[in-house]
Amino acid sequence: MLMWAGTVVAMQTPPDGNAGWFVQIVPFVLILGIMYFVLLQPMRKKDQQAQQFRDSLKVGDRVITTSGIYGQITRLGDESVQVQIADKIRIEVARAAIGGYQGKAPVVDAPPQ
Numbered sequence: 001m002l003m004w005a006g007t008v009v010a011m012q013t014p015p016d017g018n019a020g021w022f023v024q025i026v027p028f029v030l031i032l033g034i035m036y037f038v039l040l041q042p043m044r045k046k047d048q049q050a051q052q053f054r055d056s057l058k059v060g061d062r063v064i065t066t067s068g069i070y071g072q073i074t075r076l077g078d079e080s081v082q083v084q085i086a087d088k089i090r091i092e093v094a095r096a097a098i099g100g101y102q103g104k105a106p107v108v109d110a111p112p113q
Contacts, residue, residue, distance in 0.1 A: 053107040066099040
């Protein structure tokens with residue numbers, strides 16, 4: 001007898017059609033929330049750490065670029081850095097191309113190839 005009552009309830013139409021769209025949207029919102037905290041939040045934190053590293057660069061720092069060039073910073077600009085890679089050889093690279101300090105773990109990941 002209880003089985004029959006459940007079948008009747010399952011066959012009824014919802015009394016209010018507006019409740020259906022809310023129930024359908026909840027899983028979508030939950031998935032977006034999970035994606036934000038699993039993917040976007042760590043990426044944002046890593047980008048913030050890389051920006052903080054770039055802002056803290058100073059003349060005399062021994063750095064490595066994301067392309068693998070070792071050198072010492074000789075001049076800082078707003079968007080670029082001059083790096084001495086050998087005696088009397090200096091190159092100008094973008095600030096974003098500085099990957100980390102020599103002998104330490106890289107702060108910025110190398111671009112994909």
